[in-house]
Amino acid sequence: MIDLGDGIEVIEIPFSRLVQYWKTVNHFNDLNKKYKPFVKRLGPFQITFDNPKYKCYGLFDQYCGKEKMIGGTQLMEWEPNTIRFRTINIIKEYRHQDLGWCLLEAAYKEDWQDYENLFGWMKIDKLDWALSKGFNIIKGSEQDNHVGIMRKM
Numbered sequence: 001m002i003d004l005g006d007g008i009e010v011i012e013i014p015f016s017r018l019v020q021y022w023k024t025v026n027h028f029n030d031l032n033k034k035y036k037p038f039v040k041r042l043g044p045f046q047i048t049f050d051n052p053k054y055k056c057y058g059l060f061d062q063y064c065g066k067e068k069m070i071g072g073t074q075l076m077e078w079e080p081n082t083i084r085f086r087t088i089n090i091i092k093e094y095r096h097q098d099l100g101w102c103l104l105e106a107a108y109k110e111d112w113q114d115y116e117n118l119f120g121w122m123k124i125d126k127l128d129w130a131l132s133k134g135f136n137i138i139k140g141s142e143q144d145n146h147v148g149i150m151r152k153m
Contacts, residue, residue, distance in 0.1 A: 002106045007062040008099065010106040013072070018056040021072045027089050038076050039086070042121040043143035047084075052077035057107040059090065059099060070094045075107050082117040082150075083108075101133055108153055120149045 002010040019035045022028060038054055040047050059071030071090040078084040088100040108118065122130055124145055127137070134151045141148035 002110055004099075004102050004106060008070075008102070009060045009062055010103055010110070011058050011060060012111075013056050013058040013069075015054075015056050015074070017058060017069070018072050018074055021058065021069045022087070022089070025089060025091060027087060043146055043148065044141055045119075045121065045148055047077075048079045049077050055107070055111055057103060059094075059103045061094070071099055071103055073100075073103055073107060075104075075112055077115075078119050079117075081115060082119050083112050083115045084119045084121070100129070113153075116152060118151050118153050121146055122149050 004010060015035075015037050022035070023031070038047065038052055054074060054076035056074045057072065058069045060068070061070050064070070069091075071088070071094065073088045074086040075083050076086065085104055088104055090099050090103070104118075118135075120130065120135065124142070124147055127147065127149075130149045131137075135149040136151065138148035138150055
């Protein structure tokens with residue numbers, strides 16, 4: 001458990017709990033979506049590990065209890081010196097408090113500090129957030145309304 005202050009905590013959760021959260025908030029806008037612990041290909045990018053290490057994290061408001069997640073993400077090995085974040089989703093009532101970045105940064109500091117780079121595959125309409133957090137666009141990676149982003153941690 002990582003205490004972010006103001007009653008907000010980051011807790012490692014099983015993949016099944018993250019999937020439950022994604023379904024609850026309809027993150028992928030597809031109620032029939034099949035969920036896998038990791039995706040091997042994103043646009044022009046492909047993972048270099050056959051069986052990557054991954055961990056999922058939930059964001060909780062202690063005043064709501066451990067049953068109500070207010071956000072979630074997943075980090076996983078992508079390349080030897082790079083991890084990938086898979087979604088950063090915060091429920092609407094808690095957005096615009098920088099909790100998405102707090103969640104991602106806390107998870108990185110807790111378990112992933114040996115990796116120098118953080119990679120993401122992001123919807124283009126969410127790109128302003130990534131650029132404000134120091135990510136750079138990977139040139140030539142635009143595909144299906146998504147783009148690759150990377151930053152040094």
